[in-house]
Amino acid sequence: MTSQQKPKEISKDGKFVRQTNDFTTPFGNEPGQLPVEAGRYRLLWSPVCPWAHRSVIVRRILGLEDAISLGTASPMRPKLLHVDWEFSLDPDGVDPVMGIRFMSEIYQKTDPEYSGRPTVPVFVDVKEQKVANNDYFRLTNYLETVWAPFHKEHAPDLYPEELRVEIDALNDIIFHDINNGVYKCGFARSQEAYEEAFDTLFARLDELDERLSTKRFLFGDYVTDSDIRLYATLARFDVAYYNAFNTNRNRLIDFPNLWGYARDLYETKGFGDTTDFHSIKIHYHLSTTIDSHEDKPKILPKGPDLSVWHTPHNRQALSKKEEKFLIREVQQK
Incomplete structure (x- = not known):
């Protein structure tokens, strides 16, 4: 993805219109939902992103660190890939679990036709090696509800x-x-x-x-x-x-x-x-x-x-x- 391929998120009247999320299959125990399994998913984030940060806060508060691993992208954007995230903080510049250098790699592997920004936070399926869910608006709610079997003892109820x-x-x-x-x-x-x-x-x-x-x-x-x-x-x-x-x-x-x-x-x-x-x-x-x-x-x-x-x-x-x-x-x- 080059800088010339950046998705346009500006309306005709000059307003910023954020792109919608493409990977929104919910976590749950019903047919067609993403199975809730400890160790199956990795949460990719960057500490600069507010959407990603709130998912990491909830993960920490509820004690889900052992159930969901965490991959951290650099706060700096790659110069030639303005909308991407890079795992340059990791040894050899790749995420040690997913084996990717750029966030866009896992998006494009999941959907070769994907043309949006490769956003964080994103839950990736370690078993399937693909994007599972990047619906940042609902991710914390999934962690607070259907992920309850993996909460620490006496975890707070953030979503009563x-x-x-x-x-x-x-x-x-x-x-x-x-x-x-x-x-x-x-x-x-x-x-x-x-x-x-x-x-x-x-x-x-x-x-x-x-x-x-x-x-x-x-x-x-x-x-x-x-x-x-x-x-x-x-x-x-x-x-x-x-x-x-x-x-x-x-x-x-x-x-x-x-x-x-x-x-x-x-x-x-x-x-x-x-x-x-x-x-x-x-x-x-x-x-x-x-x-x-x-x-x-x-x-x-x-x-x-x-x-x-x-x-x-x-x-x-x-x-x-x-x-x-x-x-x-x-x-x-």
Whole structure:
């Protein structure tokens, strides 16, 4: 796949329209679904991608590391393959399990006619040596539900059944207006499209900042799937999106409640320990993307000061329990 073959994701009015996923067969135990088997799948990701990051957070929180292996692509794009991912961090520059150098190899092996971007996260079937599922919008929900037999003992319930309708509704808003909203700003090709996405993004952030003024997390005292999805964007906001995507009305650190909320999550197992700020910075500011040009000077911003992520947040004052997962802890599988 060459730079001239990049898929066009810009509408006639200059809006960024993200490509749809082609590999969406669900995981489950019904005929035609992907079988849930420990050791059969490998999750390929890059720590710079927010969609991939949230899958890795859920994998860590639920204790699925032994059931699902992890392959990590470099934060830097290959110069001649702007939309691809490369396993240059591994010995000999290939993923040790799948034996591939570029992410596009496994996509094209699965479907020789595939012409979209080879995205992460992607579950690959180690046994069949092909792509199993790249439906980033639903992957965390599969990990939280049908993968339950492989959860660690007393794993938290991130997707409680009685709240799923509300969680799904909020997740849809978070995706369109915030997760993808920053990309709509950064990849816009008209001033009108950019300003529309910009206004929607900050209107939603203002709403959630107000919501979090009385709640420790989006649904109260416990972390849910929605918090994980929001965190993935918040963690990248000041170090990447604020400058690289022109989402510059104000920084995350300027929101009184979102900023403390993000730090609260950051210090939680699965969040901060999977957040690679350096990789995020070099990807968004130095790497090639579907929006980049080779003749554009590549400068890595010196800031922001990342030590502020370790300052006290005092969010526990809004919660009945300091332990983040205690209330929704699952006692039986």
